[in-house]
Amino acid sequence: MAKETQPRWDRRMQQRLTRGEAAALGELYDRFATLVHSLAHRVLADDEAADRTTRDVFGYLWENPGDFDPRQGSMRSWVARVTNRIAVERLRRAGAAALARGAAGTTEELEARVRRASAEARADYIRTSMPAPLRQALELAYFERRNYRQTAADLGVTEDEARRRLRLGLQLLSTAHTRPAEGGSPPGHGRSL
Numbered sequence: 001m002a003k004e005t006q007p008r009w010d011r012r013m014q015q016r017l018t019r020g021e022a023a024a025l026g027e028l029y030d031r032f033a034t035l036v037h038s039l040a041h042r043v044l045a046d047d048e049a050a051d052r053t054t055r056d057v058f059g060y061l062w063e064n065p066g067d068f069d070p071r072q073g074s075m076r077s078w079v080a081r082v083t084n085r086i087a088v089e090r091l092r093r094a095g096a097a098a099l100a101r102g103a104a105g106t107t108e109e110l111e112a113r114v115r116r117a118s119a120e121a122r123a124d125y126i127r128t129s130m131p132a133p134l135r136q137a138l139e140l141a142y143f144e145r146r147n148y149r150q151t152a153a154d155l156g157v158t159e160d161e162a163r164r165r166l167r168l169g170l171q172l173l174s175t176a177h178t179r180p181a182e183g184g185s186p187p188g189h190g191r192s193l
Contacts (some may be wrong), residue, residue, distance in 0.1 A: 006075075013027070018066065025062050027143075029058055037053075037054045037056045038124075039084060040083055040087040042116060042121040042124055043088060043117045049090060049094070050087075057083050067082075080125050084121055088117070088118045091113075091114055119176050126175065130169060134164055135169065136155060137155060137165035137166050138169040140155070148163045150167055
């Protein structure tokens with residue numbers, strides 16, 4: 001049997017979650033738990049908070065499968081957006097509570113920290129999920145300090161192709177800093193397994 005295409009898998013997973021199939025939640029968890037935890041940790045910089053966020057994200061996905069819209073992107077992208085939103089809100093609440101207890105800093109500094117953490121997490125997600133040719137070109141240019149000519153030679157492509165890959169990769173990464181930090185808490189978790 002041929003491997004199922006991603007959009008088809010996404011739709012089937014949404015249908016299974018909508019029907020309340022606990023096995024679907026387990027499959028979703030197996031597939032995306034590492035992504036969710038790493039994105040949450042990137043925003044929160046705390047293992048325990050990332051663990052709690054991971055639980056909250058999968059609770060939200062379980063309760064709200066209808067929120068997934070395949071026209072807006074893949075299931076993976078939706079999971080990442082939900083993770084970012086929940087992690088950013090957790091960071092914002094924790095920072096506000098610390099300020100209320102008298103911690104040093106201002107509300108403006110907290111919001112700047114939230115925006116920075118959110119943009120960094122989005123950039124990490126974009127980099128890891130972009131097509132391999134773009135990622136390889138960017139990694140050569142950034143980590144190896146290669147110019148487009150050296151990148152072309154290392155990848156065995158034309159200089160025009162290397163420039164195109166670098167330009168597209170940078171355009172994708174630039175979107176991480178143009179979106180505002182998502183806020184707002186998702187609804188409570190009431191659906192049982």
